[in-house]
Amino acid sequence: xxxxxFNMKKILFAFAxxxxxxxxxxxxxxxxxxxxxxxxxxxxLIIHCDDLGLAHSVNxxxxxxxxxxxxxxxSIMVPCPWAPEIMAYVKDNPGMDVGIHLTLTAEWKLYKWxxxxxxxxxxxxxxxxxxxxxxxxxxxxxxKAMEAEKELRAQIDRAYxxxxxxTHIDTHMGSVLANPELIKIYLSLxxxxxxxxxxxxxxxxxxxxxxxxxxxxxxxxxxxxxxxEPNMIAGNWIDAYKKGIEELKPGxxxxxxxxxxxxxxxxxxxxxxDDYGSAWRQHDLDLVxxxxxxxxxxxxxxxxxxxxxxxxxxxAPDVK
Amino acid sequence: xxxxxFNMKKILFAFAxxxxxxxxxxxxxxxxxxxxxxxxxxxxLIIHCDDLGLAHSVNxxxxxxxxxxxxxxxSIMVPCPWAPEIMAYVKDNPGMDVGIHLTLTAEWKLYKWxxxxxxxxxxxxxxxxxxxxxxxxxxxxxxKAMEAEKELRAQIDRAYxxxxxxTHIDTHMGSVLANPELIKIYLSLxxxxxxxxxxxxxxxxxxxxxxxxxxxxxxxxxxxxxxxEPNMIAGNWIDAYKKGIEELKPGxxxxxxxxxxxxxxxxxxxxxxDDYGSAWRQHDLDLVxxxxxxxxxxxxxxxxxxxxxxxxxxxAPDVK
Numbered sequence: 001x002x003x004x005x006f007n008m009k010k011i012l013f014a015f016a017x018x019x020x021x022x023x024x025x026x027x028x029x030x031x032x033x034x035x036x037x038x039x040x041x042x043x044x045l046i047i048h049c050d051d052l053g054l055a056h057s058v059n060x061x062x063x064x065x066x067x068x069x070x071x072x073x074x075s076i077m078v079p080c081p082w083a084p085e086i087m088a089y090v091k092d093n094p095g096m097d098v099g100i101h102l103t104l105t106a107e108w109k110l111y112k113w114x115x116x117x118x119x120x121x122x123x124x125x126x127x128x129x130x131x132x133x134x135x136x137x138x139x140x141x142x143x144k145a146m147e148a149e150k151e152l153r154a155q156i157d158r159a160y161x162x163x164x165x166x167t168h169i170d171t172h173m174g175s176v177l178a179n180p181e182l183i184k185i186y187l188s189l190x191x192x193x194x195x196x197x198x199x200x201x202x203x204x205x206x207x208x209x210x211x212x213x214x215x216x217x218x219x220x221x222x223x224x225x226x227x228x229e230p231n232m233i234a235g236n237w238i239d240a241y242k243k244g245i246e247e248l249k250p251g252x253x254x255x256x257x258x259x260x261x262x263x264x265x266x267x268x269x270x271x272x273x274d275d276y277g278s279a280w281r282q283h284d285l286d287l288v289x290x291x292x293x294x295x296x297x298x299x300x301x302x303x304x305x306x307x308x309x310x311x312x313x314x315x316a317p318d319v320k
Numbered sequence: 321x322x323x324x325x326f327n328m329k330k331i332l333f334a335f336a337x338x339x340x341x342x343x344x345x346x347x348x349x350x351x352x353x354x355x356x357x358x359x360x361x362x363x364x365l366i367i368h369c370d371d372l373g374l375a376h377s378v379n380x381x382x383x384x385x386x387x388x389x390x391x392x393x394x395s396i397m398v399p400c401p402w403a404p405e406i407m408a409y410v411k412d413n414p415g416m417d418v419g420i421h422l423t424l425t426a427e428w429k430l431y432k433w434x435x436x437x438x439x440x441x442x443x444x445x446x447x448x449x450x451x452x453x454x455x456x457x458x459x460x461x462x463x464k465a466m467e468a469e470k471e472l473r474a475q476i477d478r479a480y481x482x483x484x485x486x487t488h489i490d491t492h493m494g495s496v497l498a499n500p501e502l503i504k505i506y507l508s509l510x511x512x513x514x515x516x517x518x519x520x521x522x523x524x525x526x527x528x529x530x531x532x533x534x535x536x537x538x539x540x541x542x543x544x545x546x547x548x549e550p551n552m553i554a555g556n557w558i559d560a561y562k563k564g565i566e567e568l569k570p571g572x573x574x575x576x577x578x579x580x581x582x583x584x585x586x587x588x589x590x591x592x593x594d595d596y597g598s599a600w601r602q603h604d605l606d607l608v609x610x611x612x613x614x615x616x617x618x619x620x621x622x623x624x625x626x627x628x629x630x631x632x633x634x635x636a637p638d639v640k
Contacts (some may be wrong), residue, residue: 056588081401085430085588110405118439118450129437129478158449266583268405269377 013197023277032219032252033315038303041137041250045302047288049074049173049259050101053083055111057266057278061259061285062088070288071257072306075170078155079113079132084162091163097306099168099195100156102186103140104175112267112320116154122147124242140178148186152176157191168307177203183252187215196220196310198254202253223251228276228284237283237291245296252310253302259285323630325536352539352572355633358623361570362457365622368392369579370421370468373403374468375431377586377598381579383409386416390575390608392626395490397432398475399452404482411483416576417626419488419515419625423504424459424468424495426452431589436637442467460498467503472496475523476513488540490518497523507535516630518574540630542573549606550595555602558612565616572630573622 033042049062053076063086065071076086076098090098104125106112112131115122117132123142126132133139157167169189171177176186183206190197203219204212215221226244233240244255258280260266270277287293297304353362367380373396383406386393396406396418410416424445426432432451435442439450444464446452453459479486489509491497497508503526510517522540524532535541548566553560564575580586580601590597608612617624 056585059588060584081431081433084432088430110408112404114403116450118441120438120440120566128434260502263585264581265376266584268379299457 001127010263015302025212027289032310033241033250033303034315035219036305037310042303043248043250043301044252044299044305045248046073046254046305047071048307049255050170051077051258052086052098052101053077053262054084054267055080055269056082057260057263058082059086059089059279060261061281062086065259065285065288068289070258070294070302073097073099073167073308075099075166075168076159076164077172078105079103079116081111081113084193086317087159087162087164089274094165097167097308098164099170099307100159101170101177102152102170102189103115104132104143104151104154104171104178104182105136107134107173107273108269109134115281116158117151119312122150122151122297123149126309131301136173136175136178137320138177143178145181145185148176148182149188150266152185153192154190156189157197158198166193166194168198169193170263190220194311194315196307196314198222198225200225219314222250223279224249224254225256227256237287238296241287241293242296245300245302247304248300257284257288259287259288321435330424344384352630352633353570353623355539355618356625356629361620362623363568363570364572364625365390365568365617366393366572366627368490368574368576368627370576371488371578372406372418372421373397373400373402374583375580375589376405377580377583377589378402379406379409380602381601382406382582385579385605385608388609390614391579392624393417393484393487393628395419395488396479396484397421397423397492398478399423399436401433407479407482407484407497414485417487417488417628418484419486420479420625421490421492422472422496422509423492424452424463424498424502425454425456425493426472427493427593429455429592430590431456435471435472436478440628442471445471446470456495456498457494459495460502462630463498463502465501465505468496468502469508472505472509473512476509486515487631488516488518491515510540514631514635516627516634517541520545530589538632540559541572542574544569544573545576546573547576557607558610558616561607561613563618564619565622568620577604577608579608581605 031040032038033044049065050070051058052074054060059082068075076083078100080103090096097213114126114130114132119126124142124147125139133142133181156166156169171186176182186197197220199221201223204216205231207215256278258281260278262278266278266281274280286290347350351360353364354360369385369391371378372382372394372453373379379402382394386394396403398420402615409416434446434450434452439446444462444467445459453462476486476489494501500538506517517540519541521543524536548560578601580598582602586598586601594600
């Protein structure tokens with residue numbers, strides 16, 4: 001009986017695969033937008049909340065923004081103190097578009113974390129107190145590739161073990177881009193876990209031609225990445241985002257936002273860091289929640305998608 | 321020159337020691353109160369804030385209470401996420417009466433921590449995610465003495481390395497009382513670090529006669545320990561404390577309070593735990609800050625002291 005059931009499953013799976021292969025092959029060289037059923041020149045946008053798990057304040061803001069449909073995706077810093085809270089929430093709310101924000105740095109002065117692994121296993125990633133280094137520069141100089149790979153895999157594995165089914169992988173402060181060996185590990189994680197990674201097409205020029213060529217057909221490459229930076233804030237918060245939205249291009253765009261509730265906890269964490277600090281994050285939360293922002297998306301014909309759709313297409317037969 | 325300086329220091333130290341020895345010997349069998357210059361039957365009281373470092377909310381409340389002189393002592397949970405903040409504060413504010421709240425448990429559901437040591441070094445203390453066990457029972461069954469000692473010493477050493485000069489040692493949830501081997505380690509830490517430990521005289525009956533005898537002359541033994549428990553709260557918060565204050569006895573008393581600001585962070589940490597939860601801790605903060613509480617202490621002739629005074633006496637020559 002077990003064998004029959006098993007065989008029936010295999011046969012059904014084979015038929016389904018054939019069908020999907022047929023459909024996608026029949027679509028020829030369609031781009032991501034077309035594969036998702038939109039016109040070829042569509043401006044697709046993932047609105048992405050970084051740093052889930054960093055603090056309760058961030059989790060509150062992220063959950064609010066997900067529930068309001070103000071964001072379409074987010075990613076979790078698995079080694080942080082509040083990761084268990086957000087991972088439990090994601091487990092209890094299946095279908096949330098949440099990935100892994102690979103973390104190898106701990107940038108705040110008095111609120112720190114180390115790795116998922118036993119500290120003895122990853123000494124090159126840690127300072128004398130077994131916390132991650134504060135900066136990508138320090139990490140890039142000190143990190144041994146084998147230890148970094150061990151830690152990054154442990155973070156993804158911990159998320160799965162906590163009931164999260166990640167939609168994608170990205171990286172806190174660009175830490176996995178700290179040196180060429182780390183970049184290779186980052187790329188390999190996409191293959192190992194069958195997950196899209198945040199990787200702007202512009203970065204391809206960093207690589208030797210053969211590696212760039214193997215990557216350039218990847219469906220998940222980001223055509224345009226927008227993240228608010230301190231030098232962009234000349235006028236109102238909305239003005240900087242308005243410019244960002246107006247500059248989105250046909251293809252896959254991602255807008256990274258940093259959300260938090262501006263409260264005692266977040267103020268204490270980010271003390272001394274105005275950029276991406278507590279007030280900054282509240283501004284971002286207010287921004288994505290505002291009717292003005294949503295109207296801008298609409299008037300610029302932006303099509304919102306999540307990483308989940310990219311992941312599912314990437315793993316469909318014959319789509320790379 | 322160096323030698324002369326050194327010898328002068330030695331000579332001065334020898335004279336000072338002789339003088340203190342003479343003074344204390346001359347006082348014969350004086351008890352703690354008398355050694356501190358109070359009448360023999362004085363009711364000494366340490367008002368002690370547990371769980372510093374647990375959360376920013378707790379640090380805010382503790383610092384407020386120290387500054388208001390509403391408490392006389394507190395202790396830090398060194399492995400917790402917010403320990404770096406309170407340790408930096410204590411370092412920058414010398415003279416604060418702060419000890420080490422030895423921590424081998426992580427009792428909240430979605431806000432966790434593990435040890436200071438590399439997880440590989442203390443596997444018997446940790447669950448599958450390398451967090452401490454939530455209960456003292458689980459800890460007591462699983463803990464290997466050598467690993468526990470290693471971790472407890474690492475917590476004290478980390479505090480010293482962070483610029484804290486601890487005034488005493490006590491224990492979160494009584495975790496170092498989880499089994500007889502842990503109790504022995506707890507007692508030994510007092511000898512090793514020359515620090516008083518929180519040890520109620522009533523516990524002496526748990527020990528074989530020879531150990532009890534070696535302990536019973538210790539100057540730091542607590543004659544009476546008061547901590548608000550859920551079954552004590554029949555009427556107002558102040559009524560339970562009023563009873564506690566009126567029952568304080570001549571000798572060394574300690575009142576343990578759990579302070580926090582009742583905010584989003586603390587509510588999320590203590591979700592599902594009403595006892596010693598967020599609202600409870602705000603009640604305790606309001607209580608110790610109130611004029612009513614301070615008047616009760618005055619009208620009951622309570623003399624407030626800190627662990628610092630006990631530590632200094634304990635380490636004076638000829639006082640045990």
